[in-house]
Amino acid sequence: MINLRASVWEYLLDAEMNVRYWGYLVQRFMRREKVLKITLAFTSSSTILSLHWWQRFPDVPVGLGALNAAVAIILPILNYSERIETIANLRGSWRQLCIEYERLWQRAYTGDSLSECENELRLLKDRTVQLGNIESRQPDDRKLVRRCQQEVKQARGLTG
Numbered sequence: 207m208i209n210l211r212a213s214v215w216e217y218l219l220d221a222e223m224n225v226r227y228w229g230y231l232v233q234r235f236m237r238r239e240k241v242l243k244i245t246l247a248f249t250s251s252s253t254i255l256s257l258h259w260w261q262r263f264p265d266v267p268v269g270l271g272a273l274n275a276a277v278a279i280i281l282p283i284l285n286y287s288e289r290i291e292t293i294a295n296l297r298g299s300w301r302q303l304c305i306e307y308e309r310l311w312q313r314a315y316t317g318d319s320l321s322e323c324e325n326e327l328r329l330l331k332d333r334t335v336q337l338g339n340i341e342s343r344q345p346d347d348r349k350l351v352r353r354c355q356q357e358v359k360q361a362r363g364l365t366g
Contacts, residue, residue, distance in 0.1 A: 210323055211314045217330065218311050219358055221304035224337075226354040228297035231345060232290055239286035242277055249274035293344060299337055306330055 249270045307330060314323045359365045 210320065210327065211311070214307060214311045214314050214323075214327060217327070217334065218304065218307035219362070221300055221307050221334075222358045222361070223351070223354045224300040225297060225304050226357055227347075227351055228293050228300060230350055230354070231347070232293045232297060235286050235290050235293065238284075239281075239290065242281050242284075242286070246274065246277045246281065249277065289344075292340070296337065296340060296344070299333075303330060303333060303337070 252270050306326075310323060310326050310330065313326075356365070
């Protein structure tokens with residue numbers, strides 16, 4: 207029972223870390239997409255508004271037009287909308303797993319049937335592996351992972 211508890215505890219902490227990690231990443235990509243869209247809106251309207259200054263500052267409309275074209279090309283290539291959706295779904299899946307690992311931890315801690323807990327842990331592990339396959343196609347920010355691990359340790363009172 208002790209090994210089961212230890213295993214469930216580790217998976218629970220990992221799930222909590224992943225909830226934080228994917229939450230931070232979705233915020234990061236939402237900010238980036240917003241900045242690019244605002245830049246696109248600003249440069250397209252500024253290019254038109256700056257045309258009357260063409261005589262005095264010929265580089266301004268040209269520069270704004272070039273920036274506008276670059277952002278218009280980059281935005282669909284980066285495809286932040288799809289990334290945001292995928293990452294938000296990952297966060298939701300990890301949140302659900304976190305809740306289920308928490309329930310399993312409570313059951314294992316109170317001494318529920320060992321075989322039932324082991325079976326449930328096996329099913330949760332399978333879902334964790336499936337999420338890992340989706341994650342492998344997403345950004346991997348090791349520094350952010352370490353930050354999230356520290357946050358989980360602090361939240362659980364595991365740091366001294």
